[in-house]
Amino acid sequence: MKPVNPKTGARSSAIKTQIDENLKRVYQQALTEEVPDRFVELLAQLKAKESQQ
Amino acid sequence: MTASGGGDPRDQLVTLVPSLRAFALSLCRNGAQADDLVQETLLKAWSNMDKFDPATKLEAWLFTILRNTFYSALRKSRREVQDSDGIHAASQFDKPDHDGRLAFKDFERAFDQLSPEHREVLVLVGASGYSCEEAAEMMGVAVGTVKSRTSRARKRLAELMGLAEGEDMLPDADGGTAAVLSRSSVIAA
Numbered sequence: 231m232k233p234v235n236p237k238t239g240a241r242s243s244a245i246k247t248q249i250d251e252n253l254k255r256v257y258q259q260a261l262t263e264e265v266p267d268r269f270v271e272l273l274a275q276l277k278a279k280e281s282q283q
Numbered sequence: 284m285t286a287s288g289g290g291d292p293r294d295q296l297v298t299l300v301p302s303l304r305a306f307a308l309s310l311c312r313n314g315a316q317a318d319d320l321v322q323e324t325l326l327k328a329w330s331n332m333d334k335f336d337p338a339t340k341l342e343a344w345l346f347t348i349l350r351n352t353f354y355s356a357l358r359k360s361r362r363e364v365q366d367s368d369g370i371h372a373a374s375q376f377d378k379p380d381h382d383g384r385l386a387f388k389d390f391e392r393a394f395d396q397l398s399p400e401h402r403e404v405l406v407l408v409g410a411s412g413y414s415c416e417e418a419a420e421m422m423g424v425a426v427g428t429v430k431s432r433t434s435r436a437r438k439r440l441a442e443l444m445g446l447a448e449g450e451d452m453l454p455d456a457d458g459g460t461a462a463v464l465s466r467s468s469v470i471a472a
Contacts, residue, residue, distance in 0.1 A: 245437075245441055245446060246437060249390075249405075249409070249437055249440055249441070250409045250410070252387060252390040252394075253394075253405055253406060253409040253410040254409070254410045255387065256309065256390075256391065256394060256406075256410065257305050257309065257406055257410035257411060258305075258410075260301075260304060260305035260308045260309070261301050261302060261304075261305040262301070263301070263304065265297075265300045265301060265304070266318065268318070268322070269297070269300045269321065269322070269325065270297060272322060272325060272326075273293075273296055273297050273325065273329075276293075276325075276326075276329050277293070
């Protein structure tokens, strides 16, 4: 086993936690944006086209 | 025939648009391009829905289509623009100031500079809550590759943020002081 420097180990795990928090924030920000109408319309059009067939 | 229980998975597509956009944006880092990617994904998913296995997660299946679409376009454009890496290398990243606040803007700038492959693995594993096994399946690579890529991506991100080993991105009680002290000693030296 590689000896772990407790201080460096704790810091790098703190960095990892902070990176993950920021990643979640980036992702959540995009996730909570309002869905543009174009996608709702696109899916409605696809559905309408199919029910015609 | 449609799957039992859930009905036509196509009816669920609209509810998954927000996560598709979030994932697309983490790959492209450009809103217009991300939305085009989402549109292409929805069209492909719609016409290939018979290939979806209802026993699996629809979102994971869509993410797979989205990333494959993204990377095949990227491979094409990389052949066209050979020097994209050179351009990135030229725009040197300024080291952020550590002033005791959460350096989210700095984080975003560093995140922008990662390769799409690194952003992808970080978002799948670190932000959207997929397991390494699920991410491996979506990315078409071994689980070990997902794990090693995740750790390289974290390391690269820390480097881009000017966080050498032992420094702290969110300076708090003692970590912050240590980071500031080590930084000043570098400047003074």
